[in-house]
Amino acid sequence: MSNLIHLIYNSAATYPFTEEDFSVMLRKARSKNASLDITGMLLYIEGCFFQVLEGPENVVIELAETVRQDPRHTRMTTIIQEPIAKRAFSEWTMGFTQMSLINLGDIEGLNDFFTICKVLTDIDSGRAKKLLTAFKQGRWRVKLSVATQYQPLATRAVAKKRRVIEPRPAFTFAFQPIVDASRRAVVGYEALVRADKTGTAADVLQRIQLGELGAFDEDARRMAIGFASRLGLAGNLHLNVFPHSWASAPKTIDSSLETAKRCGIDITRIVFELKHEATVSDPCAVSEWLSESRRLGLRINIDDFGSGYAGLALLDHYQPEMISLSMWLVRSIESHGARQAILRGLVQTCSDLGVDIIAKGVETIEEYFWLRDEGIELFQGFLFAKPGFESLPPPMLPADIM
């Protein structure tokens, strides 16, 4: 499998481009890109370029270097460069649209990028799409500059030899839904480990020896996948990952993938949940692990974001598909100005980076309304549904609550 990546950048045109400039540039770009196996798209609006390049890693990086030297633009900023599982623009050697601010809202045909969303619906809901949406909303225009140096990832930690599996305490799962409030739909369930019907995850975890945690973690995920499959899970499956697993990370990913495949759950429906704090200890290993997971098509949620020692700088090193807000941030937010301000800042940062936000632990209708007004769409909490023991409980959706 080749190492597919996408690189999304913006830049400022050094002079106003005419129709003719574009046709010359695009003709060259398209034939070159086809021969290089590069796909992607290019937007131009009022002197600002916004481009997605996707293809084999070394080719994209080399091409980006060439692009950077091009005198027709300047102040090139790499917004995102990361591995992808598949192309968002596989049919396009270079999609292109030019628009003014006025017609941004109602463009048809090939240019219906932003409204009828033919293109936006054709591409999956990955990062490229989110950044395009952010761009549509006026982000990432012109102000940025020059070239981003990409940081090579540390070499992958050597996978430990698989240990003999000891008998472990019996455990099972409860499932709690995550809802999309704007679509009024369940998008997925989080699998929560349980010892019995009334217990909590802590009951199970307390009984596990430190040395067994890695194997437990791997088994738990496989078991959760099997469970979810038997229960007929339709949407995403959120699985918790213990930081303990970094060293044996590739192995555990593989085993999860295998199980998912066998159970008929598409890999793209699996979301790995990683506690924000767990990312602090070894950023290089985490970064490598996240890249590997993403390359395989898994999605990552950084859970409990904003808690403890874990900082915003995480988002400087890598950009997960989604983050879950720390509970303290959600609690009574409707009446807590500082939490609101912090949340608005996070919303700003995440929308600029194409990172989804899940509000977890939402307990009251007031919390829900406030967050909803700020544009949060994904929710989980007692307000919608308690975790269902060995079942997929249907959530109450906001209108039902009202």
Add this chain to the structure above:
Amino acid sequence: MVLEFTFAYQPIVDVDKRETHSFEALVRGPNNEPANWVLKQHTTAQLRTFDMDARLRAIRLGAQLGLPCHINLNLLPDTMADCEEKSSVDALQTMVEMAEQCGLKPDQLVLELSETETIKDFDCFVERANQCRRLGVKFAIDDFGSGYSGLNLLAEFQPESVKLDMVLVRDIEHRGPRQAIVRGVLRTCEDLGIDIVAEGVETIAEYEWLRNEGIFLFQGYLFARPAFEALPTVTFP
């Protein structure tokens, strides 16, 4: 053992007003050895006393040098947030009194909180900080946005300013994720009426990007290097 140490001062500039907003007092060895050199000579147990003593000396020297503006002083929050320890209140009281004796007003003092993750008792910390604030003393959170986020501190305690960690400042003009983080921090701080100081600004490109986003308080080599036992003059870009 009484260890010799002294201070260098580095300005924080207000580029809107084109004036020096404050001088941060940076601890130095007697021959301009860096801060770490000084800190390493103290055991953890001694750090607290050192922390309190250092502020008094920094104020005294600053006043002798004719400090015309604010002075930023580092504070280990632990020094202040130990509610078992009555001396911590007294120490801050002493600091304010000494500043006044030196001819400085309490509202010229800005306490920079670093290592805020070590605050064990939030409520106590906030209470003590508010006691100082009532006297006019201001607060800043240092190294904001990198490593420890300080978001939960910010939810409970809004300082007058936060200092954007230089890790986020570095090369910001061509680092997309950093830009997004800084915009978010700006949004939060704007909403909370907290000034942002961009620390460690070294290049004109970094300065311009940050300036363009509305930041007007800056510190870094681009403006002035720390000056040993002196208040350096500022170069405005």
